[in-house]
Amino acid sequence: MDTHSYFPVTPGVGMEENFLSLDDILLSQERLPVRTECVFPRLGFLEKSSDSQDIAEGTKMEFPLWLSKGLYEKKRKVLSVELPKVYKEGWRTVFTADPNVVDLHKMGPYYYGLGSQMLHFDNPENPDIAKTLLQTFIGRFRRTMDSSQNAYNEDTSVLVGRLDCLEKVLFRSGQNGLNGFQSWEKGQASQLTASGLVLNYRKRKLVDVQP
Amino acid sequence: MDPSEVEFLAEKEFVKIIPNFSLDKIYLIGGDLGPFNPGLPVDVPVWLALNLKQRQKCRILPPEWMDVEKLEAMRELERREEAFAPAPSPYYMELTKLLLNHASDNIPKADEIRTLVKDIWDTRIAKLRLSADSFIRQQEAHAQLDNLTLMEINTIRQFLLDSLNCMYKLRSNRQPASAKSRLADY
Numbered sequence: 001m002d003t004h005s006y007f008p009v010t011p012g013v014g015m016e017e018n019f020l021s022l023d024d025i026l027l028s029q030e031r032l033p034v035r036t037e038c039v040f041p042r043l044g045f046l047e048k049s050s051d052s053q054d055i056a057e058g059t060k061m062e063f064p065l066w067l068s069k070g071l072y073e074k075k076r077k078v079l080s081v082e083l084p085k086v087y088k089e090g091w092r093t094v095f096t097a098d099p100n101v102v103d104l105h106k107m108g109p110y111y112y113g114l115g116s117q118m119l120h121f122d123n124p125e126n127p128d129i130a131k132t133l134l135q136t137f138i139g140r141f142r143r144t145m146d147s148s149q150n151a152y153n154e155d156t157s158v159l160v161g162r163l164d165c166l167e168k169v170l171f172r173s174g175q176n177g178l179n180g181f182q183s184w185e186k187g188q189a190s191q192l193t194a195s196g197l198v199l200n201y202r203k204r205k206l207v208d209v210q211p
Numbered sequence: 212m213d214p215s216e217v218e219f220l221a222e223k224e225f226v227k228i229i230p231n232f233s234l235d236k237i238y239l240i241g242g243d244l245g246p247f248n249p250g251l252p253v254d255v256p257v258w259l260a261l262n263l264k265q266r267q268k269c270r271i272l273p274p275e276w277m278d279v280e281k282l283e284a285m286r287e288l289e290r291r292e293e294a295f296a297p298a299p300s301p302y303y304m305e306l307t308k309l310l311l312n313h314a315s316d317n318i319p320k321a322d323e324i325r326t327l328v329k330d331i332w333d334t335r336i337a338k339l340r341l342s343a344d345s346f347i348r349q350q351e352a353h354a355q356l357d358n359l360t361l362m363e364i365n366t367i368r369q370f371l372l373d374s375l376n377c378m379y380k381l382r383s384n385r386q387p388a389s390a391k392s393r394l395a396d397y
Contacts, residue, residue: 010373014380112377116384130384137381141374142344148370149340166377174370181366184214185308 013166014116023165027110027117028066032084035060037077065117072121081121086111089125092132099139104164111164112137140167148174152182217362221305222258227272229253230263257306261313271314276300277307279320282327289334295358304332304362335363343371347378 011023018024040046040055047055055061063071063079071078085091086107094102104111115133119126147159148171156175160168183189223241234247244255252272255263263269276282276299288296300306307328315321339359346354356364 012380013377014383112381116381119384127385130381133384134378134381137378138347138350141347145340145343145370145374149367170370170373170377173373174367177366177369180214181362184218187312189213189215189218 010169011113011166013112015119017117023110023169024113027113028064028069030065030110030114031062032065032068033060033082034063034068034079035082036079065114069117069120074122081118081123083118083123083125083129084114087115087118087125087129087132089128092128095132095136095139099136100143102136103162104140104167105162109165112166144170145174147171149178151175152178212365212368214362214365217365218305218309220361221302221309222256222261224257224300224302224306225254226257226260226274226306226310227252228255228260228263228269229272230269232268257309261309264314264317271310271317273310273318274300274306276303277310277318277324279323279327282324282331286327286331286334289331295335295338297358298335298360299328299331301360302362303328303360332363335359336366339363339367343367347374350378350382 009018009021011021011027012018017028036055036057036059039057042053043055044050044053047059047061050056050059068079068081072081091107108114112133115129118129123129144163144167147156151159156171160171163171180189229250229252230247231249232247233249234245236243236245241256244259245253247253260269260271264271276285282299285296285299307324310318311321311325318324342354
């Protein structure tokens with residue numbers, strides 16, 4: 001069973017991000033295809049494909065999520081965000097057909113998180129995206145549950161390999177429940193073990209203590 | 212909650228023992244126990260029964276439901292019914308483990324009982340998973356957990372709560388009206 005010496009902050013999943021969640025920080029680095037709607041003066045060095053000093057209007061670029069979210073405004077068009085291909089109509093049909101066959105780790109790995117973040121940007125397809133996200137989660141739930149509750153003492157990398165980051169967190173909590181029960185049933189729970197904190201704790205060196 | 216905590220709670224259940232010593236009534240915070248007389252059955256909590264048993268001061272009488280025929284009937288009922296049948300005891304899994312591990316010489320057909328209880332447990336867990344899945348699939352908001360025992364709930368609790376949490380958030384994405392107004396405030 002994995003124990004943390006700190007309390008992990010879970011990802012925010014929805015439109016809100018958890019500021020302290022490591023997953024959400026990684027999520028904010030995901031790149032989105034954007035199209036600039038005005039000139040960005042003197043920022044041409046960011047755009048490697050052209051030599052001009054400015055980024056011209058209508059340039060297609062990739063921005064990380066945090067930057068696009070900051071620059072995006074409804075009233076004053078600075079940039080327009082295009083949907084990554086997993087959230088487009090074509091892939092949505094695949095997800096509605098059978099969400100279980102998709103390798104979400106390859107498609108994401110923050111499929112749900114990024115999908116929810118996409119709702120920040122005005123897009124006529126937003127309701128459909130939200131619906132597909134929910135349906136995908138529901139469709140894949142049974143598989144995640146069964147594999148996490150049945151895989152005891154075996155290599156789980158195959159099971160986990162195709163899961164989204166969010167599903168991985170769920171998988172881990174399912175495994176915790178199973179492992180806890182199994183170790184109780186085998187009588188291992190009554191044996192006292194040293195805490196991971198103590199094992200990792202190194203002796204302080206004298207030089208550090210002395211002023 | 213840890214399974215060992217559930218086991219701790221189960222140790223408060225009462226079980227009948229036949230002591231082979233005599234002792235006056237003992238007064239404890241949880242209630243008075245005894246008096247103990249050799250050969251006379253008396254009700255004590257499981258933790259005390261096991262302690263006395265380990266010191267060979269008593270014989271434990273198995274609870275009524277811990278009987279091969281009754282458990283077999285229960286297993287059949289459990290397999291037939293779609294919903295959860297009433298559990299033999301709210302702590303059947305924990306008590307079986309505790310009593311069979313420490314006092315298997317006082318319980319007739321201990322091995323059969325162990326297998327039967329394990330069968331009942333497996334059937335119930337499979338049902339639990341099935342109902343959890345349909346719960347998620349139909350996007351229900353509440354479920355009744357009739358006849359489920361603490362240990363059963365405990366194995367799936369964390370997973371189910373986390374999943375429901377995620378589902379709730381993904382669902383609230385679909386009504387982004389309030390979120391949009393918040394975005395406009397920036």
